[in-house]
Amino acid sequence: MVLTPKQIEDLNKVANKLPMQRLIGYAKDGTITEAVLAQLTAMNADRRAQLLAVINAPKPDPAEQQEWSAIVPLLSQKDDTLLALLKAYVSHWESTLPLGHHVDEARRAISDINAVSEDEEWEGLDKSSAKALTDFLHKYKNTSHLPDIDNYLWATVESHTDEQQRKNAARQYLQLLPDGMYQQEAKDLILPQPAAPSTGGAAPLHTSGNTPKVVNEPSPAVEMPGKETGTAVPPSIRSLDLVDTWDWMAAHPYDANYDMASQHFLELKEKEIIAMREVAAYSPDRIFYLMEKGIITEGELLNTGLATPESLGILRERDDIIDSLPDINVEIAKCRKECAEEHTDVFLFGIPSTGKTCILMGLIGAPNININTVRAGGPYACVLAQFLDAGLTIGQTPKDFVATIEATIMDGKDRHLINLVEMAGEDFAFKIADNENGVVSFEDIGVGATKLLCNNNKKSFFIIVDPTAKRVAFNHLMNETDAEGNVRTYLVRKNVNQKIILKRLVDLLAQPENKKIMKNVDSINIVITKADLLGNGEEREEEAYRRFMEQHEKIIAPLVDLCRENGINAKTNGLPMLYTFSLGRFYVGGVYQYDPTDANKLIEVLKGNTEISKKGNSTSKFRDIFN
Numbered sequence: 001m002v003l004t005p006k007q008i009e010d011l012n013k014v015a016n017k018l019p020m021q022r023l024i025g026y027a028k029d030g031t032i033t034e035a036v037l038a039q040l041t042a043m044n045a046d047r048r049a050q051l052l053a054v055i056n057a058p059k060p061d062p063a064e065q066q067e068w069s070a071i072v073p074l075l076s077q078k079d080d081t082l083l084a085l086l087k088a089y090v091s092h093w094e095s096t097l098p099l100g101h102h103v104d105e106a107r108r109a110i111s112d113i114n115a116v117s118e119d120e121e122w123e124g125l126d127k128s129s130a131k132a133l134t135d136f137l138h139k140y141k142n143t144s145h146l147p148d149i150d151n152y153l154w155a156t157v158e159s160h161t162d163e164q165q166r167k168n169a170a171r172q173y174l175q176l177l178p179d180g181m182y183q184q185e186a187k188d189l190i191l192p193q194p195a196a197p198s199t200g201g202a203a204p205l206h207t208s209g210n211t212p213k214v215v216n217e218p219s220p221a222v223e224m225p226g227k228e229t230g231t232a233v234p235p236s237i238r239s240l241d242l243v244d245t246w247d248w249m250a251a252h253p254y255d256a257n258y259d260m261a262s263q264h265f266l267e268l269k270e271k272e273i274i275a276m277r278e279v280a281a282y283s284p285d286r287i288f289y290l291m292e293k294g295i296i297t298e299g300e301l302l303n304t305g306l307a308t309p310e311s312l313g314i315l316r317e318r319d320d321i322i323d324s325l326p327d328i329n330v331e332i333a334k335c336r337k338e339c340a341e342e343h344t345d346v347f348l349f350g351i352p353s354t355g356k357t358c359i360l361m362g363l364i365g366a367p368n369i370n371i372n373t374v375r376a377g378g379p380y381a382c383v384l385a386q387f388l389d390a391g392l393t394i395g396q397t398p399k400d401f402v403a404t405i406e407a408t409i410m411d412g413k414d415r416h417l418i419n420l421v422e423m424a425g426e427d428f429a430f431k432i433a434d435n436e437n438g439v440v441s442f443e444d445i446g447v448g449a450t451k452l453l454c455n456n457n458k459k460s461f462f463i464i465v466d467p468t469a470k471r472v473a474f475n476h477l478m479n480e481t482d483a484e485g486n487v488r489t490y491l492v493r494k495n496v497n498q499k500i501i502l503k504r505l506v507d508l509l510a511q512p513e514n515k516k517i518m519k520n521v522d523s524i525n526i527v528i529t530k531a532d533l534l535g536n537g538e539e540r541e542e543e544a545y546r547r548f549m550e551q552h553e554k555i556i557a558p559l560v561d562l563c564r565e566n567g568i569n570a571k572t573n574g575l576p577m578l579y580t581f582s583l584g585r586f587y588v589g590g591v592y593q594y595d596p597t598d599a600n601k602l603i604e605v606l607k608g609n610t611e612i613s614k615k616g617n618s619t620s621k622f623r624d625i626f627n
Helices: 005-013 020-028 034-039 045-056 062-074 080-093 103-123 130-139 146-158 163-176 183-190 242-251 258-278 284-293 298-303 309-316 318-324 328-333 356-365 378-390 425-433 448-453 498-509 512-518 537-566 597-607
Strands: 205-208 211-214 344-349 369-371 402-411 414-423 458-465 471-481 487-497 521-528 578-580 584-587 591-594
Touching: 005 034, 020 045, 034 045, 062 080, 080 103, 103 130, 130 146, 130 163, 130 298, 146 163, 146 183, 163 183, 163 298, 242 258, 242 284, 284 298, 284 309, 298 309, 309 318, 309 591, 328 378, 344 356, 344 448, 356 369, 356 378, 356 402, 356 414, 356 458, 356 597, 369 378, 378 402, 402 597, 414 597, 425 498, 458 498, 458 537, 487 498, 498 512, 498 537, 512 537, 521 537, 521 597, 537 578, 578 597
Parallel strands: 344 414, 344 458, 458 521, 521 578
Antiparallel strands: 205 211, 369 402, 402 414, 471 487, 584 591
C-alpha cells in the first residue's frame, strides 16, 4: 500500500498514540517505509528506532519464495520431474540461504525420492554382476544394502575358476570395499601364505599386519624398468617413483621391506591425486596408464570427485574430439586486430597460464552476450565456443597473439557495446610490463595490444591473477640478428614472477607518459581465476582474498592512487573490486562441465562500467578488497 501525502499527514498526528504493534505491522507489510518514516516528524525517537529496525530487518527473498511455491504442489509426486526441480532449487539457494529458505526441506525431499528410487533399482538389479553391484554402490554411496552388496560381490570373486581372474576380482573387491567383511580372504587370495620350509635351516615366517614376510634372508636382485640391477632394499626403495614402487611391491610381496614400500607408495599416490586435482595440464595418457596398471581405479576417480563417467568418456575420445575441431592457429590467422569505435574496450592483463582464455570462453558462453563472429576476432571466438561445448580448454596462445572480440551485452532494451581484448601472456610479461628496452609509454611500444590501448574508446581493465602460481616457466621464442643481418630464432626457458610483473604493470600505468590513456579508463578490477580450487561460496571469496593479499599487497596503495588520480572506479572512490572466476566444475585431465555463474557476474560488472548503461552498478555485494 502506498500512502498519499494526506494519509501521511494524518498518520503523523497519531504517530505516538497508535498501538506499537499496529505500527510494526505497517512496517512489515511495507506501508511504512524509510521514506514515510522520515516524514513522521512527530513520532518519538524510541518508536522511530523500533520501526527502522523492522524496516531494515532481513526479509525473505521473493524469488526464493516463488520458486519454492511452484514446487510445493508437486511434493507428493516423488518423480524425476520433482527431483530435477528440487536439485535445481538446492543448487540455486544453498550458497546464499536467504531468510525463510526451504533448502533443508528440499534436501529431505530429495533423500526421500532417492530412497524410493534406490529400493526400486535394487529389486531389479542383477546381483550376480560385479559391474552392476559396483555401479549401484557408486550411485548410492550410503545405501542400506551395503551388507548384501558385500556378500554378493564376494560371491562374484569366488565364481571365477581361473586363479588370475580370482586374484584380479579380489583386488577389485578390496579397492571398492577396503573394510569389507571378506577383506582378509581377499588379501590371502592375492598374497597366499608361503608353504612351510622343508629344511631345518630355512628362515622362519612371521606376519606383520596382514602381509606375510620372510625374515633373515637377503632380498633377491631385481631388474627395475630403466634402472640398474641391484638389491631392492632401502634406501633404493625411497628413490623409486610411483609406478616403479608399485612394480616392486608386485614382485616382492613377502620382502622384509614391503611395509616401508607400501607406505612410500601411499605417499606418492597421495601426491599424484593432488596433482590430478590441481594441475590443469595433467596428462590424460598418464591417467589411463595408471588405471591400466591398477594403481588407481575408475571407482577411485569417481568416488573422490576427480572424474565422472562423462568426463572420462571425453578423455577417452579426446584426440578424436580435438581432430574434429578447427585448427585454432588457422582461425587466429583469419582474425583482425581491431576495436570497434564507440565500444568499451575490455582488456585482460595476466601472465601466461593464468586463465585469461578461460574467462573469455566463459563470457562467450554466457546467455546474455552476443558475439560478432565475422568482425575482428570472430573466427577465434567461434573456435572457443566449440571447445567450450566439447568441455575442453585450449593450450597456451601463441606468442604475439592478440584477439579482439566485438560483443553486445543484452540488458532488457539497453545494449552495452564492448570489445573483449586478450593478449598472449608472453607479450604482456615481456613487451608491456617488462619490455627489454625499458620503454614506459604505451604509445612508444606501439605493437599488438599496446597499439589498441591508445585508441579513443573508453576502457575497462581486468588484472587476472592465478592464486595457485607464484612463478610460471615456459619456452620463449627469441630472435637474434648477427652482423650480416641474418636472423636466428631459438628457444630459451623463461621464468615469470607473477608478483613482480603485476607490480610493474601498475607502476607502468601510473607513468605520466600514459596519462592520456588512463583518462579513458573507467574501471580497474581484479579477477582471481581457478576459483574451483579455493572452496565454495563465502569460503571461496575469503580464500581468494587471503591469497591475493598474501602475494600482492604491495600493488594496492599505488593502484588506488592511480584510480583516484584519473577518476577510475568512481563508484567505489577508486577502490578496485575483487572477483573470483571458474569456468565450471573441472575434472582430472582438464575436462570440465561449464557453469556460467561466474561469467554472468563479470557481465554484470561490465554492464555497470559501460557508458551506455542506464542502470547502477549491481556489484556492491562483492568484496571490496581494499576496505
